[in-house]
Amino acid sequence: MKAVQITEHGDAEVLHYVDTEVPRPGPGQVRVRVRAAGLNPADTYMVRGGYEFFHNPLPWVPGFDSAGDVDALGEGVSGLAVGDRVFVAGIPAGGHGAFAQYHVADARVVRPLPDAVDYPEGAALGVPYLTAYRALFQRADLRPGETVLIHGASGGVGQACVQFARAHGARVIATAGTTEGLALASRQGAHVAVDHSTPEHVAELHELAPDGIDVVVEMAASSNLEADLGLLGRDGRVVVVGARTPVEITPRLVMRTEAAVLGVALWNITPEQTHQALSAIGAGLENGTLAPYVGHRLPLERIADAFALVTTGHRLGKVVLTVA
Ligand SMILES: NC(=O)c1ccc[n+]([C@@H]2O[C@H](COP(=O)([O-])OP(=O)(O)OC[C@H]3O[C@@H](n4cnc5c(N)ncnc54)[C@H](OP(=O)(O)O)[C@@H]3O)[C@@H](O)[C@H]2O)c1
Structure with missing residues (x-):
C-alpha cells in the first residue's frame, strides 16, 4: 500500500x-x-x-x-x-x-x-472534536446559559468548540484573525465574532461581557492568558488547549474571581471518557449540530x-x- x-x-x-x-x-x-x-x-x-x-x-x-x-x-x-x-x-x-x-x-x-x-x-x-468536548464538558463543565469565549475559533478545535457550545445552549463569543475566519465562526454558530488580531479586541470582549465570561477555551495561551484572566467573571474557568511559549500572569486576577486555569491533554482521556465523547460526537453528527x-x-x-x-x-x- x-x-x-x-x-x-x-x-x-x-x-x-x-x-x-x-x-x-x-x-x-x-x-x-x-x-x-x-x-x-x-x-x-x-x-x-x-x-x-x-x-x-x-x-x-x-x-x-x-x-x-x-x-x-x-x-x-x-x-x-x-x-x-x-x-x-x-x-x-x-x-x-x-x-x-x-x-x-x-x-x-x-x-x-x-x-x-x-x-x-x-x-x-477525531482530535479536534474529542479535544473540544474534553475542554468544554470534561474540564470546564460548561453549563447551558453560560457565556463561553472560544479564543481561536477558525481552526479545527475551535470550530468544534463553537458547534458543541452552541448546541449546549451557551452564549458563544468566538475569535479569529481573518475576515474569512470570522465569517466561518459565525456560520458555525457563534453569536458574535471578534478579530483577535486587533489591539482593541480585549476591550471589545469586555464590552460584550460586562459581568464577565464564564469559560474561555484558549488556543493561544501564550498570547492571551493574562487578558483571559481579566475577562473572567466569578468562578470563571480558562481551559488551556494550545500554548507554545511561556507567559507571565498576574496571580491576583485568579484570586479576584476565584478563577480556575485548567489544562487539556487529549492523551489523558480515559476509555470511559472517550466513549462518552465519541457518543456525543455521533449524536451531534446525526442531529446535524456538528458539521x-x-x-x-x-x-x-x-x-x-x-x-x-x-x-x-x-x-x-x-x-x-x-x-x-
Ligand atoms: N491540548 C490538547 O490536547 C490539544 C489537542 C488538539 C490541539 N491542541 C492545540 O490546540 C491548538 C489549536 O489546534 P487546531 O487543530 O485547532 O489548530 P488550527 O486548526 O491550526 O487552528 C489554530 C487556531 O488558533 C488561532 N489563533 C492563532 N493566533 C491566535 C491568537 N493570538 N489568539 C487566539 N487564537 C489564535 C487561529 O486563528 P486565525 O488563524 O484565524 O488567526 C486558529 O483558529 C494548537 O496549538 C494545537 O497544538 C491541543
Missing part, C-alpha cells in the same frame, strides 16, 4: 510517500480502507520529534485521524461489519498510521460515519504541502489529506 513514512525526525522534507506492507488487524482491532486522513498540529510536533506525550518508533507512519470503509475485523470485534463507513479517532487508544491507504485501529475508537457526512469531514473529527468545515483538501502524496499549511500562517477550518 501507499503510505507516508518518516525514518528520521525533521521538517516536511522527512515525510516520504512510500510503498509499505498492508497492516493486519490484531484482536480487538479494525482495518479501515482510508479515504481521508486529518492532519493535526500534533502530527507536526511528532514528525519534528521531542513531543512530550508520545515517542514514536522509527520508521513510522504518522496520522491519528481517518475516515473510510471497514476492510477487515480482528478477533473479537462486534458491532462493526466489513463495508461500514466509519471515522477513526486514534489518540485515546494510542493509535497512529492514518496517513496510508489502510489504517488499523482499536475498535473502541472506530465509529459509524453517517451518510450525510463525507469522508474528509469524517477525518476532521466540520474542511478548508483544505490535498491528496496524500502532497503531505509536504499539507504539513506546511499546518505549520505556517492562517488556515480556515481543517486540513485533510484525501487518499486514492
Whole structure:
C-alpha cells in the first residue's frame, strides 16, 4: 500500500510517500480502507520529534485521524461489519498510521460515519472534536446559559468548540484573525465574532461581557492568558488547549474571581471518557449540530504541502489529506 513514512525526525522534507506492507488487524482491532486522513498540529510536533506525550518508533507512519470503509475485523470485534463507513479517532487508544491507504485501529475508537457526512469531514473529527468536548464538558463543565469565549475559533478545535457550545445552549463569543475566519465562526454558530488580531479586541470582549465570561477555551495561551484572566467573571474557568511559549500572569486576577486555569491533554482521556465523547460526537453528527468545515483538501502524496499549511500562517477550518 501507499503510505507516508518518516525514518528520521525533521521538517516536511522527512515525510516520504512510500510503498509499505498492508497492516493486519490484531484482536480487538479494525482495518479501515482510508479515504481521508486529518492532519493535526500534533502530527507536526511528532514528525519534528521531542513531543512530550508520545515517542514514536522509527520508521513510522504518522496520522491519528481517518475516515473510510471497514476492510477487515480482528478477533473479537462486534458491532462493526466489513463495508461500514466509519471515522477513526486514534489518540485515546494510542493509535497512529492514518496517513496510508489502510489504517488499523482499536475498535473502541472506530465509529459509524453517517451518510450525510463525507469522508474528509469524517477525518476532521477525531482530535479536534474529542479535544473540544474534553475542554468544554470534561474540564470546564460548561453549563447551558453560560457565556463561553472560544479564543481561536477558525481552526479545527475551535470550530468544534463553537458547534458543541452552541448546541449546549451557551452564549458563544468566538475569535479569529481573518475576515474569512470570522465569517466561518459565525456560520458555525457563534453569536458574535471578534478579530483577535486587533489591539482593541480585549476591550471589545469586555464590552460584550460586562459581568464577565464564564469559560474561555484558549488556543493561544501564550498570547492571551493574562487578558483571559481579566475577562473572567466569578468562578470563571480558562481551559488551556494550545500554548507554545511561556507567559507571565498576574496571580491576583485568579484570586479576584476565584478563577480556575485548567489544562487539556487529549492523551489523558480515559476509555470511559472517550466513549462518552465519541457518543456525543455521533449524536451531534446525526442531529446535524456538528458539521466540520474542511478548508483544505490535498491528496496524500502532497503531505509536504499539507504539513506546511499546518505549520505556517492562517488556515480556515481543517486540513485533510484525501487518499486514492
Ligand atoms: N491540548 C490538547 O490536547 C490539544 C489537542 C488538539 C490541539 N491542541 C492545540 O490546540 C491548538 C489549536 O489546534 P487546531 O487543530 O485547532 O489548530 P488550527 O486548526 O491550526 O487552528 C489554530 C487556531 O488558533 C488561532 N489563533 C492563532 N493566533 C491566535 C491568537 N493570538 N489568539 C487566539 N487564537 C489564535 C487561529 O486563528 P486565525 O488563524 O484565524 O488567526 C486558529 O483558529 C494548537 O496549538 C494545537 O497544538 C491541543
